[in-house]
Amino acid sequence: xxxxxxxxxxxxxxxxxxxAGPVPLAAWTGEAxxxxxxxxxxxxxxxxxxxxxxxxYYSRGEWQDPRRVVCAAHVIPLVRASMxxxxxxxxxxGCEIRFQLEQLARWIEAWIQLSPATVVGRPVFVSxxxxxxxLRALTEQNGSAQSFxxxxxxxxxxxxPLPSHPHERPAxxxxxxxxxxxxxxxxxxxxxxxxxxxxxxxxxxxxxxIDSQSFSRLQVALLETWPRLADRLPLVLTPDP
Numbered sequence: 001x002x003x004x005x006x007x008x009x010x011x012x013x014x015x016x017x018x019x020a021g022p023v024p025l026a027a028w029t030g031e032a033x034x035x036x037x038x039x040x041x042x043x044x045x046x047x048x049x050x051x052x053x054x055x056x057y058y059s060r061g062e063w064q065d066p067r068r069v070v071c072a073a074h075v076i077p078l079v080r081a082s083m084x085x086x087x088x089x090x091x092x093x094g095c096e097i098r099f100q101l102e103q104l105a106r107w108i109e110a111w112i113q114l115s116p117a118t119v120v121g122r123p124v125f126v127s128x129x130x131x132x133x134x135l136r137a138l139t140e141q142n143g144s145a146q147s148f149x150x151x152x153x154x155x156x157x158x159x160x161p162l163p164s165h166p167h168e169r170p171a172x173x174x175x176x177x178x179x180x181x182x183x184x185x186x187x188x189x190x191x192x193x194x195x196x197x198x199x200x201x202x203x204x205x206x207x208x209x210i211d212s213q214s215f216s217r218l219q220v221a222l223l224e225t226w227p228r229l230a231d232r233l234p235l236v237l238t239p240d241p
Contacts (some may be wrong), residue, residue, distance in 0.1 A: 141211035
C-alpha cells in the first residue's frame with residue numbers, strides 16, 4: 001500500500017488507484033499490449049500522478065463509457081492497456097486534428113447526456129438521439145465492415161492517428177471493439193456523419209456508402225423525428241446495393 005501514494009489523483013478511479021504502483025520516470029519503454037484480454041482500462045499520456053520522484057499513469061472513472069475515446073482535459077486519444085503501462089506513447093497531432101479532437105470530446109459528452117450508458121458501460125439506444133441512430137446505421141447489416149474501412153481510410157488521409165484500415169468489424173456496442181484505434185475511428189465517423197447531417201460540420205467527404213437497408217431505416221427515422229434533416233441524408237450517406 002505504501003507504493004500507491006498518499007491519495008488518488010484528481011478524477012482517478014478507485015480501481016485504477018488500487019491496482020497501480022508508481023513507475024520510475026526512466027521507464028519510458030514500449031511494451032506489447034494484449035488488446036484481447038477482458039480486463040482493459042484506458043489511459044492518457046498526460047494523466048499522471050506524481051509521488052516524490054516517481055510517476056504513474058492512471059485511469060479515470062468516467063472513462064468507463066466506451067464512447068469516451070479522447071481525454072477531454074488534454075485533447076489526446078486514449079490508449080488501452082491491461083495494467084498501468086510503463087510507457088504511453090503520445091501520437092503526433094497537427095493543429096487541425098487537435099482542434100477536431102477537442103470538438104469531438106465536447107460532442108461525446110453531449111451525446112452521453114442524451115443517451116447515457118449502463119453502469120457497465122453499454123450504450124442504450126434511444127429513438128430521440130440522432131447520434132444513436134447514426135451509430136446504428138453505420139454498424140448494422142453485412143456491408144458495415146466495408147463502409148467502416150472506407151471511413152477509417154478517409155480519417156487516416158485527414159491525419160487522424162489511425163491505421164489506414166480497421167482491425168475488426170464495427171459494432172454498435174462500441175465497448176465490444178478491442179482495438180482502441182477502431183473505437184476512435186467509429187466514434188469519429190459517427191461524429192462526422194452527424195455533424196454533416198445537422199450542418200455543424202462542413203461536408204468534406206463524398207457520401208459514405210452504407211447498406212441499403214440501413215440507409216432506409218435511418219431515412220425513416222429522420223422523416224419521423226428530424227424531418228428537416230431528411231433532405232441532407234443523400235449528401236452524407238448513400239445506399240450501397
